[in-house]
Amino acid sequence: MKATCILAATAVLFAATSCGSKASHKEAATVPDIEVTQVRVDSVTLFKNFPGTLSADASVNVVARVNGNLTGKYYNSGDFVKKGQTLFTIESSTYVDAVKQAEASLATARSNYDYATRRRAAMEKAYASDAVSEMELEQSRSDERQAAASIKSAEAALSTARTNLSYCTVKAPIDGRAGDSSMSVGNYVGGEGSPVQLCEIYDNRNVTATFAIEDVSLVEKVNEALEKDRAEIPVTFGQPVQHSYVAALSYVAPEMNTSTGTMQLKAKIANPYDELRPGMYVNVSLPVGVDPQAILVRDASLSTDQLGKYLYTVNDSDKVVYTPVQTGELVGDSLRIITSGLRPGDRYVTSAMLKVREGMTINPIAK
Numbered sequence: 001m002k003a004t005c006i007l008a009a010t011a012v013l014f015a016a017t018s019c020g021s022k023a024s025h026k027e028a029a030t031v032p033d034i035e036v037t038q039v040r041v042d043s044v045t046l047f048k049n050f051p052g053t054l055s056a057d058a059s060v061n062v063v064a065r066v067n068g069n070l071t072g073k074y075y076n077s078g079d080f081v082k083k084g085q086t087l088f089t090i091e092s093s094t095y096v097d098a099v100k101q102a103e104a105s106l107a108t109a110r111s112n113y114d115y116a117t118r119r120r121a122a123m124e125k126a127y128a129s130d131a132v133s134e135m136e137l138e139q140s141r142s143d144e145r146q147a148a149a150s151i152k153s154a155e156a157a158l159s160t161a162r163t164n165l166s167y168c169t170v171k172a173p174i175d176g177r178a179g180d181s182s183m184s185v186g187n188y189v190g191g192e193g194s195p196v197q198l199c200e201i202y203d204n205r206n207v208t209a210t211f212a213i214e215d216v217s218l219v220e221k222v223n224e225a226l227e228k229d230r231a232e233i234p235v236t237f238g239q240p241v242q243h244s245y246v247a248a249l250s251y252v253a254p255e256m257n258t259s260t261g262t263m264q265l266k267a268k269i270a271n272p273y274d275e276l277r278p279g280m281y282v283n284v285s286l287p288v289g290v291d292p293q294a295i296l297v298r299d300a301s302l303s304t305d306q307l308g309k310y311l312y313t314v315n316d317s318d319k320v321v322y323t324p325v326q327t328g329e330l331v332g333d334s335l336r337i338i339t340s341g342l343r344p345g346d347r348y349v350t351s352a353m354l355k356v357r358e359g360m361t362i363n364p365i366a367k
Contacts, residue, residue: 035351035367036314040296041344044331045225047234047285048218050265052211054280056202057268060174064191064198066090066167070183077180080274081172081201088181088198090189092168095161102161106154113147120144167191176203202278207269209235209247209282212262218288219252219263225287233267238281245269245276247284285329291337293344294328299336301350302327311342312349312356314364320349322358 064070068091075087123140126132172178179200183189189196213219226233232246247267256263267284269276302309302325313323328337342348349356350367 031361031363032352032355033365034314034349034356034362036347036362036364037298037350037367039338039342039344039346039348040335041293042296043290043292044294044296044337045287046289046291047329048288049329050211050213050284050286052209052282052284054207054209054269054276054278054282056176056204056278057206057208058174058176058203059278060176060201060203061197062087062170062173062178062199062201063195064088064090064167064170064183064189065195066095066164067188067190067192068092068094068168069188070185073181073185075178077178077199079178081176081178083172083175085172086169087172087178088170088183090168090170090191092165095165095168098161099158099165102154102158106151106158109147109150109154113144113151116140116144116147170198172201174201174203175205176201204271204274204276204278207271207276207278208250209267209269209284210264211267211282211284212257212260212264213286214262216256216263218286219265221288222249222286225289233287234285235267235269236283236285237276238283241275243273243275245271294331295338295342295344296331296335297338297342297348298350299330299334301348301353302336303353312353313342314347314349314362318361318364320356320358320360320362323348 070088071091072089073087074089075081075085081087120137120140120143123132123137127134127137179202181199183196183198189198226249233249235245235247247269249265250268251264251266253264269282297311302311304310307324309327310322310324313321315321323341325341326339328339330336347364349362356362
């Protein structure tokens with residue numbers, strides 16, 4: 001009987017010990033491994049963003065300056081054209097005839113001048129032998145001068161006629177992309193009275209971002225940041241582009257616009273890949289200072305709820321803490337400045353944010 005009781009007590013004790021061990025293992029198994037990292041503290045250049053639009057570095061209106069029907073168009077709208085390339089032709093028969101007539105007039109003027117020169121020479125000889133009067137000699141000299149003037153007038157008329165004829169072939173004045181034409185082949189253009197626009201050419205090798213600021217003191221801060229820290233001016237666009245771009249400040253208006261209370265600025269952007277177009281929306285990020293102790297976290301680790309941005313931080317007891325934060329600008333495409341809510345040395349969850357919750361104990365894995 002006594003042995004039976006001892007065996008029973010031993011069994012109960014073993015069962016209790018076994019159950020306690022299983023509970024302990026189960027509790028340990030519920031503590032997940034979660035990747036965490038410390039906030040990063042670094043010196044960063046601070047930027048302020050301003051919206052603007054792009055314009056071509058140069059644009060030229062291509063116009064017709066003579067009268068006639070368009071006889072040819074030698075580019076497709078949107079093509080890149082080279083300076084001197086023929087874009088349009090205009091019927092030239094009238095201007096060809098004008099050149100021929102001017103050439104004939106010049107030939108006549110030169111013939112008259114030759115005659116007047118010979119006659120003046122003959123009159124001088126005759127005057128030396130008292131064969132003609134002084135008045136007749138002066139008349140021959142006057143005729144020679146008039147004949148010389150007629151040559152100059154005829155040469156000018158010929159030059160004008162040739163220039164007008166050259167206008168019948170409309171060429172690109174600059175390199176660039178040619179816009180759509182307002183005229184098609186066969187249309188009549190009356191360019192002599194007032195030039196008629198045929199198309200516009202845009203030189204997009206460099207483009208200009210135009211934007212406005214309200215705080216004039218920013219200009220000094222920007223110039224100081226550009227000079228001291230060699231900061232660049234990043235730009236982004238209203239539509240996706242394949243490459244990244246930076247701008248160089250090129251113009252600051254000398255006065256405020258009284259109607260808008262802003263000052264206009266311009267920045268040049270190199271466009272080597274020809275993917276930026278006039279009229280595109282641009283966001284210009286001006287460097288306005290440096291934060292030597294900026295707190296940075298991975299932007300992908302931030303979450304958002306109805307109260308705003310937050311992180312899951314981890315305290316000294318390895319418990320998860322819901323931590324609301326105020327955020328600043330993005331740095332280097334992956335880090336976000338935290339303006340309030342975190343301190344140097346704080347740890348935060350970097351992955352599996354959906355698996356953690358406020359107050360959960362975790363096994364932090366440094367990442």
